[in-house]
Amino acid sequence: MEVIVAKSAGFCFGVDRAVKSVYDNIDDKPLYTYGPIIHNLQVVEELEDKGIKVVNDIEELLNLPKGKVIIRSHGVEEKIYNYIRDNGFSIIDATCPYVKKIHRIVNDYSKKGDTIIIIGDPNHPEVIGIKGWSSSKAIIIESIEDAKKLQLPTDEHICIVAQTTLNYLKFQEIIEIFLDKGYHVDIKDTICRATRDRQEEAIQLSGRVDKMLVIGGKHSSNTRKLYQLCKNQCDNTYHIETIEDLELLVFSKNEIIGITAGASTPKNIIQEVITHVRSTE
Ligand code: SF4
The missing domain is CATH 3.40.1010.20 (4-hydroxy-3-methylbut-2-enyl diphosphate reductase, catalytic domain)
Known part of the structure; x- marks a missing residue:
């Protein structure tokens, strides 16, 4: 079996920067993220366990103790900055440049x-x-x-x-x-150039493999788009979040397997999938 992993798979610059901004401030609580920091359930749950609260709107924030609010890479409307500041919270702006x-x-x-x-x-x-x-x-x-x-x-x-x-x-x-x-x-x-490169590489890779795995959150828009682009090239394309989603999938010896991942998929999840696929040989 040949396993080919796209070079562009995983965190892009903007997501990497946003996640780092959480870890850089992790000891300075109360610390909130305005919406989940990335579209990846595993990362968000891990951060919640470390005491980082996701707030979904201003009303929810106003009922919480004053602290720092991280704006994620997606960015927010101008008025949200004003609401946060006017209500005594400070902002760490991780909006992607x-x-x-x-x-x-x-x-x-x-x-x-x-x-x-x-x-x-x-x-x-x-x-x-x-x-x-x-x-x-x-x-x-x-x-x-x-x-x-x-x-x-x-x-x-x-x-x-x-x-x-x-x-x-x-x-x-x-x-x-x-x-x-x-x-x-x-x-x-x-x-974004990172998105375009990722999409182009995924199209090329999925056009020459027997099975294509696209790893990323089910709510991640860029992962869903990657999946669609790959599916157009390769019928056997699967959108998975973790190795649990691979349980029913059979890989055979002579196959070429392609792997790519959305911008909010951490390296360890990609590595687990690669290891799992190789171990089924
Ligand atoms: S624009 Fe989006 S995809 Fe591009 S680097 Fe920034 S966060 Fe990543």
Whole structure:
């Protein structure tokens, strides 16, 4: 059996930085994270055992003793910073610099009066956060159909940004639709390079293996996208969280197994999966 592990599997720079910020402040309690620090249940549970509390909204935070609040890599709306500070908590900002850059773009262009178009998942915290930095009209486009249906005055100035984990091909397709409509658009390709590299490597790898394992939280948007991209190339693609999900899967000697992982999958979980797959030989 041959096991090929994608070089880009696992924590990206932004997630690594956010998790480190928790450990750097772990002795300074009360310490909270605004939402789970990453989309990985095992890591979040481990941190909870060490006394780090996840708060899900401002109301919940206001009922807790004053302390430090870590903003995770996804970032939050501008008003959330104000609520936290105004209520006597301090902030450790672990928003990924790539996401921060989108906040700045949206803030600057919206102040000029441009309409902001965000291409991404409207329910994803990163997208909700980005929208919250706009002081003018901001519209979220999730699909090609949304882009086709949208009608705006042709003299309106538009700034387009993307969720950092968006599929690059989808971004291109949606941009084409806007250009065809003749709008005045400023296009900001804000897809993170780490995401693009990971997706491209996963597509290539899944195209040449017999089975493809994509490791990551079931709620992790970038892992779900990776799974879809791999599934398009390889029917035998499986989205797993831990080795427990591999119990029913049979690997045979002559197979080539590909492994990749989402941006919030810790190294030890990837290593456990590799060891497990190799041990079934
Ligand atoms: S995927 Fe990219 S933008 Fe998102 S946290 Fe990681 S490095 Fe930052």
